[in-house]
Each structure stands twice: as structure tokens, then as C-alpha cells.
Amino acid sequence: MSRNFNDDISTPEKFVVTLELVPGRESSGRTIDTIHGISKEAYQDGRITAVSMTDNPGGNPALSPDALGRKILDIGMDVIVHFTCRDTNRMGMESRALQLAHMGMKNILALTGDYSGKGFGGRGTPVFDFDAVILTSMLNDLNMRLIKTGHSEIFVTGCAVSPFKYTEAESWVQYKKLERKIEAGSSFTITQLGYDIDKYEELLLFKKDKGLDIPPLASLYVLDKRSARPMHAGRVPGVHVTEKLYQKVMQEWQNPEDGRKHAIERTARLGAVLKGIGYRGIHLGGVHDSFETVGRIIDRMDEIEHNWQEYYDEFREDEPNRFYLYKKPAAVTGNIPSANSIKLKLTENCHYLFLRTAHDLFFDKNATFAPVYKRISSSLDKNKKSWVLKRFLEDPFKKIMLSCQGCGDCGIQHVGFLCPESGCPKHTRNGACGGSNNGYCEVDKDKLCVWVRAYKRMKKNGEMEKLTSELVPPRLWELKDTSSWVNFHLERDHQRDPGPPKKAAKAQVAKS
Ligand code: SF4
Structure with missing residues (x-):
């Protein structure tokens, strides 16, 4: 079957x-x-x-x-x-x-x-x-x-x-x-x-x-020895192997037979604990x-699953300066980031506040002057003069402020007024990829992840609930090199009315 x-x-x-x-x-x-x-x-x-x-x-x-x-x-x-x-x-x-x-x-x-x-x-x-x-x-x-x-x-x-x-x-x-x-x-x-x-x-x-x-x-x-090395060195995006675990694995694999036994036992114990806590x-x-290793892991998990609690503490990591959302393990010490300890450079905050204010004044459909901006945009568009606004005002301003790449479908408001095109090598619009490491980007390792910067800006201003609070649709490529300001006011960009929301067609349908 x-x-x-x-x-x-x-x-x-x-x-x-x-x-x-x-x-x-x-x-x-x-x-x-x-x-x-x-x-x-x-x-x-x-x-x-x-x-x-x-x-x-x-x-x-x-x-x-x-x-x-x-x-x-x-x-x-x-x-x-x-x-x-x-x-x-x-x-x-x-x-x-x-x-x-x-x-x-x-x-x-x-x-x-x-x-x-x-x-x-x-x-x-x-x-x-x-x-x-x-x-x-x-x-x-x-x-x-x-x-x-x-x-x-x-x-x-x-x-x-x-x-x-x-x-x-x-x-x-x-x-x-x-x-x-x-x-x-x-x-x-x-x-x-x-x-x-x-x-x-x-x-x-x-x-x-x-x-x-x-x-x-x-x-x-x-x-094993071969996989632990790049994982520990941070060369496998999103994967964490601590120094302590790395040293242990290296020690175990001095004799390959022992190493294999330990690897199987560790995997089975963690599997049993995870089953125990509700995965x-x-x-x-x-x-x-070969499949043999898998069979041995599952056999061992079956053997020990009833006393999984015995192995629980083996997987507690006593590393300093780590953030936990719900609890702080007793062993963890150091400066855990909290609401009051977000550090943000003054220039970074000023950049955020300036762009947010400009956005509220000029790019809010409910703003007092929104109908005026719409009329101006419409007139520029009809007379094929949007490029003048783009070339002499929008481009210079956005290049200096955001390293704008002229996508014509601006998404800065979703990323704490940072550009998802120039700021994120993967152009993410709905939250960070899994590859960031200690706040730094998977790709540009010396730069903070754009979402970390966005979070800090918004948290500092008590607005972090707004970050990734809604599903952002994909960028519209047909707008590339056109004026994002005109596109916004003429409702051509991704913020146009999407129509009634679609429901998720999930597994229960698949089961029929
Ligand atoms: S900026 Fe953040 S989300 Fe974008 S690639 Fe780097 S780590 Fe991933």
C-alpha cells in the first residue's frame, strides 16, 4: 500500500x-x-x-x-x-x-x-x-x-x-x-x-x-565530523551547532565506529524528547x-520514548546572551535584549521618523490631500510627464535615502522604511529568511539583516506590531522604472484593492 x-x-x-x-x-x-x-x-x-x-x-x-x-x-x-x-x-x-x-x-x-x-x-x-x-x-x-x-x-x-x-x-x-x-x-x-x-x-x-x-x-x-564543521562555522544557513557540541562530536568521531554510535544515540534521544514534548x-x-542508520534511530527511539524526560536536560544549551521568547533558562546569563534595551543609532531613528512622516503625509489614501495628489498624478500620467517627477524629484530623493533601485512598486512601508530591493539580497517582503545569524545577513555577513533593522526601528517607536502584520503581495515587475509615487496614487501598485480575500484551500480538501 x-x-x-x-x-x-x-x-x-x-x-x-x-x-x-x-x-x-x-x-x-x-x-x-x-x-x-x-x-x-x-x-x-x-x-x-x-x-x-x-x-x-x-x-x-x-x-x-x-x-x-x-x-x-x-x-x-x-x-x-x-x-x-x-x-x-x-x-x-x-x-x-x-x-x-x-x-x-x-x-x-x-x-x-x-x-x-x-x-x-x-x-x-x-x-x-x-x-x-x-x-x-x-x-x-x-x-x-x-x-x-x-x-x-x-x-x-x-x-x-x-x-x-x-x-x-x-x-x-x-x-x-x-x-x-x-x-x-x-x-x-x-x-x-x-x-x-x-x-x-x-x-x-x-x-x-x-x-x-x-x-x-x-x-x-x-x-558527523564532516557535517558538524560547516554547521558550527555558520556555513550552513540557519543551522546552529554550539562550540561545546562541536568539540564533543569531534571527540566522538576520533573512532568512526564510536562516532556513529554516538550520532545515532544523540539523534534518537532528541527525537524521543521532541515526541515527548509534543512534536x-x-x-x-x-x-x-543506507537506511540502516534510520532504522537504528527509530528502534532506539521506540525503546526510550517512555522515559524521554531522562534525556531532556542533555539538550539544554547554557550559552550566554541568548534571547528566549517565553522563558529564560536558569543557566542563561547576560544581557538579554528586552523592550528597553533596544539600541538604535540616532541617525537610524531620524531616517525612520522622517520617512514615516513623509509617508503619512503623501502616501496615505486617507490623508487630507490624497485627492489632490491623485489629480496631480493623473494629470502627469495623461500628459506622459510622470518621468519628469521621477527623474528630477523621486529618483534623487529615493536614491540618497534608500539606495532605491527604481522598481516602481515601493515596499518600504512594509520593512520599517528600508528598501526590500536594495536592503535584502533575497528581496523578501514578508519577513526574514531563515539564514540570518546573530542578527546579520546570510549573504552580506557584515550587514545587519534588513528585518533586524526594521524591527529595532519600529520597536523603538512602539510600532513593531505593524511589522509583517499582513501578507504583502509580490512586486509588480511591469512597473519597473516608472514612478512609484504616481503608481501609488493611481492605484497601480501592489497596494491597489486586491478584492475579497481568498481562503486557504488546505489539507482537509486534499483528503477528499
Ligand atoms: S537581509 Fe535578512 S532576509 Fe534578506 S537575505 Fe539577508 S538575512 Fe535573509
């Missing part, structure tokens, strides 16, 4: 185990045969609900998860396809989604994606036409169309979330983004990788606090050679 991820994840009593496999840069050969073999054994074992296939991991080219996934689906094993926003624009993404629907691949993990890595001839263009929230929204829209045309099988879209953020700003923005992803149509969530049980619990508490009804799976990784499943990575 074929596995069905949606059925399992929709059954509250079921503890779900999924397996992440990574296609390499080959169209056939040993790696592909190994992935196929692991999937076959996983199916035969019967305890794995689905395998998930990564999409050009690390931004580097690899065999498409769509092609490989289809072969695995034929075995009877269900597949979750990772779908990132890095490599194609919205046309390519919709086309890919249609192809997946046509192929019967309905479980999608919608991700913004790592930044572009190297392909033939060097680094590729990072597209990021959408972010993960907008991608989820697009898949939801596609679901509506599928339902209308009589399809019973629709996309089951999941999202990633990183509880392993240790500054207040990053944590807050991550969780707000999770809310937007659910609003857009996410039916399940998978955490990024970490070993801090207080952070794992934080996500559950946040879900409960906000009434978010979405099953969470926790990422686990069979940590709906685990998402296992770091399995490269």
Missing part, C-alpha cells in the same frame, strides 16, 4: 517520520542509486511516511527533486518536494507547480531558499521574484483552480520555521512570518536544525499562544549511505 503524507500528518495520533535526501550533481550513477535504494528500504520498513527531496541545496545545481521524486513515488513511498524561490521567476514557478500537479507530486515544502551558489561559469542570478509566503499563496491559488476543475488531489504545502534565533528581533520576525505562511496556506511546518530544547519548546508555546493549528515536525540530523513528527537528515 502506498504511503500518504497528508493522511498521516492529518491524523493527530500518528507520529510522522520523514527522511530528507539530497540529490547530487549527476543524472544517474551511484548517488542516485543510493537514494533510490534508501527510499525503497524506507518503504519496506513501513515506519517512514515520506521522503523529502532538496531543491538545489546550498544554491548549487543538482538533479531535480521532481524527476527523482517521481521515481520514488512509483515505489509507493510518498514524496515531499522542496520548492525554492531562488532559480526561477513566477512564470517558471507556476509552470513547475503545474508540472508537479501533473506528475501527482502534491506535497510541497515552500522555501525562500539559500542564496545562489556556483553553477556552470560561476555564480548564478539569484531570482527571488517571490518569497516563501508569496509562493505558498500562489500554490493556494493554484489549489483553488484545481478544485474548480474537479481535481480531488491538491497541493499540501508546508513551510520551514527557525526557532533557533537568538536575538529578539530575529525571533520575533521568524514567528510573525510563520503566521503569514499559515495565513497564505501552509498546512504543516518543519523546523530548521538545532539542538536547543528550550527553543524547540518555544515554538510549541508560540503556536499555543497564538492558536496556530499546524502540525510541527522537528528537523534532526545524524551529526508531531521528525524530519531526519544526514543519511547518505
Whole structure:
């Protein structure tokens, strides 16, 4: 009988185990045969609900998860396809989604994606036409169309979330983004990788606090010497391996046999603890050679799950200067950022206050002079003179204030009056990607993440509730190099009336 991820994840009593496999840069050969073999054994074992296939991991080219996934689906094993926003624009993404629907691949993990890595001839263009929230929204829209045309099988879209953020700003923005992803149509969530049980619990508490009804799976990784090194060095975006854990793993792997035993035991213990505290499943990575390791982890989890509390404290990390949303573990010391300890440079605050005031005066549809601005915009547009305003006033002003790139569909008001085009290498409009590290950008490592800057500005002014409080639609490319001021007043930009809100077409429909 074929596995069905949606059925399992929709059954509250079921503890779900999924397996992440990574296609390499080959169209056939040993790696592909190994992935196929692991999937076959996983199916035969019967305890794995689905395998998930990564999409050009690390931004580097690899065999498409769509092609490989289809072969695995034929075995009877269900597949979750990772779908990132890095490599194609919205046309390519919709086309890919249609192809997946046509192929019967309905479980999608919608991700913004790592930044572009190297392909033939060097680094590729990072597209990021959408972010993960907008991608989820697009898949939801596609679901509506599928339902209308009589399809019973629709996309089951999941999202990633990183509880392993240790500054207040990053944590807050991550969780707000999770809310937007659910609003857009996410039916399940998978955490990024970490070993801090207080952070794992934080996500559950946040879900409960906000009434978010979405099953969470926790990422686990069979940590070896080779993988621990880049993770500890911060070279795997969003993943946290502390110095203490790194040293321990290095020690354990001095003898490969011991290292393997320890890695399996650690993974099983964390899995059992996560099951104990209420995670709906685990998402296992770091399995490269055979299914045997997975089988041993699940066997061991079964053995110890009844006394999981015994292992709980092993996963408490006593690192200083860390932010926790709900609780402060006893071992944590230092200056935890709080409402009163947000530090913001005077120039940064002045920049924010100036642009916010200008925005309220000139770009609020309810402002007193809004009808006047609309008439002026209309007259400029009719006489084909908008370019004069753009070239002599808008461009110089916005280039100096925002390093504006002339997208014509301004989104600064969504990002604390910072530009999502020039300020974020992934052009995110609905909250930070998961790759920021200690407040700094995954791509420009010496710059603060634009969302961290936005949070600090807004928190300082008591407005942070407004940040990522609504789903921001994608930028309209047809407006590039036109006047964003005129576009706003003539209701041509993304802020135009979107019509009645669309409901999320989620898993319950998929089950029919
Ligand atoms: S600015 Fe923030 S959201 Fe944008 S790529 Fe860098 S870390 Fe990610």
C-alpha cells in the first residue's frame, strides 16, 4: 500500500517520520542509486511516511527533486518536494507547480531558499521574484483552480520555521512570518536544525499562544565530523551547532565506529524528547549511505520514548546572551535584549521618523490631500510627464535615502522604511529568511539583516506590531522604472484593492 503524507500528518495520533535526501550533481550513477535504494528500504520498513527531496541545496545545481521524486513515488513511498524561490521567476514557478500537479507530486515544502551558489561559469542570478509566503499563496491559488476543475488531489504545502534565533528581533520576525505562511496556506511546518530544547519548546508555546493549528515536525540530523564543521562555522544557513557540541562530536568521531554510535544515540534521544514534548513528527537528515542508520534511530527511539524526560536536560544549551521568547533558562546569563534595551543609532531613528512622516503625509489614501495628489498624478500620467517627477524629484530623493533601485512598486512601508530591493539580497517582503545569524545577513555577513533593522526601528517607536502584520503581495515587475509615487496614487501598485480575500484551500480538501 502506498504511503500518504497528508493522511498521516492529518491524523493527530500518528507520529510522522520523514527522511530528507539530497540529490547530487549527476543524472544517474551511484548517488542516485543510493537514494533510490534508501527510499525503497524506507518503504519496506513501513515506519517512514515520506521522503523529502532538496531543491538545489546550498544554491548549487543538482538533479531535480521532481524527476527523482517521481521515481520514488512509483515505489509507493510518498514524496515531499522542496520548492525554492531562488532559480526561477513566477512564470517558471507556476509552470513547475503545474508540472508537479501533473506528475501527482502534491506535497510541497515552500522555501525562500539559500542564496545562489556556483553553477556552470560561476555564480548564478539569484531570482527571488517571490518569497516563501508569496509562493505558498500562489500554490493556494493554484489549489483553488484545481478544485474548480474537479481535481480531488491538491497541493499540501508546508513551510520551514527557525526557532533557533537568538536575538529578539530575529525571533520575533521568524514567528510573525510563520503566521503569514499559515495565513497564505501552509498546512504543516518543519523546523530548521538545532539542538536547543528550550527553543524547540518555544515554538510549541508560540503556536499555543497564538492558536496556530499546524502540525510541527522537528528537523534532526545524524551529526558527523564532516557535517558538524560547516554547521558550527555558520556555513550552513540557519543551522546552529554550539562550540561545546562541536568539540564533543569531534571527540566522538576520533573512532568512526564510536562516532556513529554516538550520532545515532544523540539523534534518537532528541527525537524521543521532541515526541515527548509534543512534536508531531521528525524530519531526519544526514543519511547518505543506507537506511540502516534510520532504522537504528527509530528502534532506539521506540525503546526510550517512555522515559524521554531522562534525556531532556542533555539538550539544554547554557550559552550566554541568548534571547528566549517565553522563558529564560536558569543557566542563561547576560544581557538579554528586552523592550528597553533596544539600541538604535540616532541617525537610524531620524531616517525612520522622517520617512514615516513623509509617508503619512503623501502616501496615505486617507490623508487630507490624497485627492489632490491623485489629480496631480493623473494629470502627469495623461500628459506622459510622470518621468519628469521621477527623474528630477523621486529618483534623487529615493536614491540618497534608500539606495532605491527604481522598481516602481515601493515596499518600504512594509520593512520599517528600508528598501526590500536594495536592503535584502533575497528581496523578501514578508519577513526574514531563515539564514540570518546573530542578527546579520546570510549573504552580506557584515550587514545587519534588513528585518533586524526594521524591527529595532519600529520597536523603538512602539510600532513593531505593524511589522509583517499582513501578507504583502509580490512586486509588480511591469512597473519597473516608472514612478512609484504616481503608481501609488493611481492605484497601480501592489497596494491597489486586491478584492475579497481568498481562503486557504488546505489539507482537509486534499483528503477528499
Ligand atoms: S537581509 Fe535578512 S532576509 Fe534578506 S537575505 Fe539577508 S538575512 Fe535573509
